[in-house]
Amino acid sequence: METFMERRDFLAQTAAAVSATLLLGSFRTDRYDFVGSALAAGSSDSPKAALEQRFADFALALRYEVLPADVIQSVKRVLLDTLGCAFGSVGFDPANIAETTIRKTFGEGNTATVIGYPRPATIEGALFVNGVLVRSLDLNDTYIGTEPLHPSEVLPTAIALCEENGRTGRDLIEAVVAGYEASMRLNDAISFIERGFHPLCAASYGIPLIAGKIWGLPKEAIANAVGISGARGFTSFVVNSGAISMMKAMGLAATATDGVFATRLAAQGFTGPSGTLDWLVGVENETRQRGFCR
Template identity: 80%
Template sequence: MKRRDFLARAAAVASAGFGLANLRSDGHGFTNSALAANEGSIEKASLEQKFAEFALSIKYEVLPADVIASAKRVLLDTLGCAFGSVGSEPANIAETTIRKTFGEGNTATVIGYARPATVEGALFVNGVLVRSLDLNDTYIGTEPLHPSEVLPTALALCEENGRSGRDLIEAIVVGYEASTRVNDAISFVERGFHPLCAAAYGIPLIAGKIWGLPKEAIANAVGISGARGFTSFVVNSGAISMMKAMGLAATAADGVFATRLAAQGFTGPSGTLEWLASKMKPVKEGFAVDLEVARYRLPRVAFKRFPIQIELQAVAEAGTLLSAKIGGRTQDIRAITVETYPGIIERVADPAKFRPQTKGTADHSLPVCLAMALLDGDVTVDQFEKDRWRARDVMELVSKTSVRPGASLIAKIPKGRGASIVIAFADGQSLHETVEVPEGDAERPLSRASLDRKFMNFAVPVVGMSGAERVMSLVNGLEELKDVRELTRALGGTGKQNPG
């Protein structure tokens, strides 16, 4: 582009401002002259265009029934996770800070809190709430991803724009499908980045679809967001800090800002994913993202029974089963041997996980989570909040635990997340338990009764029994809602668990 043309484009963008004032009140019009004048004239890499076309092609009327049902399941599960974090230190810090960063606003609900916020403020706090407990859903492509962290963006934007329940379902599907398909296509962890980087491609598609932007604007938003959306995997390394909870929330706020810029004609780079695949080792030959609409990933998302890393679900389940058999003999345990998958060992049984210093490290620690399951018969949020993981009896079992690759597990289910545990007692006796597929896995789905119970356990302390039942009812009938604000109005609270 010539310098003169660039300056003219920049002037047009600046005069338009950063808002979305040029959209009609229904959000579907787009009259920005800077973009309209160049519609169709800007050459874009095919992938950005295909992402935009993909988002615009998702229509409620043609979604399969199982995809719609899955969207409502993940929404209920995600709201439950958010309620469970209300009043936590990370959430309270975020809720206070957004008003200094994004300004005061009343367009979007902060889940479990009394004061609404701007869209960016609400989606940031709600993102922290969703992730804090480490109990939200997981998709396994090239690596574990938590796609439910895109839901706060869909919810806040639909609320701001008065969209329907069907619009929200479309936005959820778009965000989930784009993020999971990127996750299928390339490993960010292999290149030193966090898997949440995949959402940098889903967020602008959500915003662009809800705002009714044209293909060219959405493609530019994807380019801007994708180029900026690289988060280092150091977030999940060593002593895990509170940043674990805000990684994708920050990416989401940035992605919405990128879409606001693109809506006013701001252009973005092309080929951000291709650059990653070709320039950063390991080089990925034949890189492509599957954007065939019919091959939905959403029904394949896994839910968590325990508030710990997804690859620890089988370990915790096996531990709870063994706990009932051990009885009061934990003092007689001589050694604990765990067999699982090499990649899992690398992520949850590295040296730092045997001596965790933070809650965020403890809920990613195989030996710690197993020890609590064996001693207490469960792994719960309360254990982490009350520092149960620091207790002497827990650390004693941790010191007796060794972890190694499980040849039989790998041979039977090469890409599984199972675990096999052997407990040896001082008198020579032993106990053994294997969980090949944990409860909540896509191959062994969490039952509806278990999902409802999980939601109610976290929602009732924040909004009461009647409030929790109302939220559940609204989610179950989401496709019938004319305005999502009927749901979001039911999500507020006092910022505390069990107020009064």
């Protein structure tokens, strides 16, 4: 008891001292200046400073005109397959609950189509429900890299944002390829499962590329968006363990909503961290050895 009282007194006195310092105006806020962007957070030749920049460079360099014909055909096939999965899920509980909830959360909107439902919604609302629809039946397109991934779940983001911004079919294909490729390359390079995370974490790096490309953002904004989204995008693999709950259907939908919000922030000048994968064990060596940085 005596030790407890001593600690409590110490904490109380410390709090009082800090409060007094703040009130006297001697607190130095210049210690907490933020970096200008994810690109400025490290030296330009540092691998951990370059990852977000490389993603941004990749997205901006991608053009429909240089895409191989088989890639374009594959995107069209995946689009049809993904829409089929979504329509097949309409009316089931996960989508119905999601559709009701997004209107209470984001409000009514007239921006983007909610697949299979009569009323449109806000961007975040539509891409969330559509993401749940795509995943619910567990039949959507799968990529087997280091571990299984469903990159087709990035399509609802591309579709909703292209609809909002009046983009063409070619713009849609470009955005899908950017999100798909980034997610698959990261999935090739890193095992998320062995670290306790879900492979859908890879899409937290692909979603900002989709949004940034459709919105026509500059490299710095896209790099910051990737940093923000990547830092927040680590979903536990527990969603695929044991008794499977409805959350399995919303995992990437939630990541996509978060990634779009991250891109909105970055578009307004909000900065994100660099090296967002460095804390994973041995990630720099893995990305080199498995070819991600080639």
